[in-house]
Amino acid sequence: MMDKNVLWNLEKRVERTIKALQNNNMEAYYVSDEDELKNKLCELIKEDSTVSVGGSMTLFEAGIIEFLRSGKYKFLDRYEEGLTPEQVKNIYRQTFFADTYLSSSNAITEQGEIYNIDGNGNRVAAMIYGPDQVIIIVGVNKIVKDLKEGEERLERIASPINAKRLNKNTPCAKIGYCMDCNSEDRICCDYVVMKRQRTKGRIKVIIVGKELGY
Numbered sequence: 001m002m003d004k005n006v007l008w009n010l011e012k013r014v015e016r017t018i019k020a021l022q023n024n025n026m027e028a029y030y031v032s033d034e035d036e037l038k039n040k041l042c043e044l045i046k047e048d049s050t051v052s053v054g055g056s057m058t059l060f061e062a063g064i065i066e067f068l069r070s071g072k073y074k075f076l077d078r079y080e081e082g083l084t085p086e087q088v089k090n091i092y093r094q095t096f097f098a099d100t101y102l103s104s105s106n107a108i109t110e111q112g113e114i115y116n117i118d119g120n121g122n123r124v125a126a127m128i129y130g131p132d133q134v135i136i137i138v139g140v141n142k143i144v145k146d147l148k149e150g151e152e153r154l155e156r157i158a159s160p161i162n163a164k165r166l167n168k169n170t171p172c173a174k175i176g177y178c179m180d181c182n183s184e185d186r187i188c189c190d191y192v193v194m195k196r197q198r199t200k201g202r203i204k205v206i207i208v209g210k211e212l213g214y
């Protein structure tokens with residue numbers, strides 16, 4: 001059980017972030033756990049519509065990949081076993097026509113910005129343009145004060161952990177922080193800040209009241 005003053009502080013940060021996202025023409029919601037998250041997704045995603053996902057540990061940890069495999073949706077499952085690289089590439093391209101795209105984010109700022117670094121670019125590309133609806137699911141651990149703090153979070157936490165997880169031959173996977181490397185294996189290529197959404201409501205951010213992903 002979280003200390004009530006710590007919880008109060010966290011709630012204030014979530015409130016500020018939700019307000020700022022709304023000011024930037026995005027919808028934003030808070031849910032306390034995975035069950036509430038799934039209920040929210042049932043509300044937001046039409047049955048039988050096409051759904052695709054961006055690479056994300058959060059979606060696995062929150063049980064969302066399993067949820068999408070339930071048969072309720074036409075799920076473009078990039079994680080299906082046995083897919084060839086060609087088939088995965090095909091799914092990345094089909095994703096631009098999906099009704100809904102689900103992804104997490106590397107950071108969300110209290111100024112209402114969504115900040116991501118991609119290696120391949122397919123995730124940020126679909127977040128920016130293509131799917132009619134983009135739902136971004138983040139744990140409270142992804143909230144940062146501003147872009148500067150977001151950058152630090154990426155350099156000191158998210159990218160080194162991802163490089164380690166993916167077994168990359170990069171300096172960060174050895175020493176635990178970013179060296180802005182020139183490595184062949186570099187996973188940080190596209191640095192994308194989404195400051196505002198032109199189509200009102202296209203982007204919906206769901207903040208879950210727990211730590212998810214990194």
Ligand code: SF4
Pocket residue numbers: 155159160163170171172173177178179180181182183185186187188
């Ligand atoms: S730029 Fe290189 S060292 Fe820095 S986090 Fe990315 S992969 Fe690691």
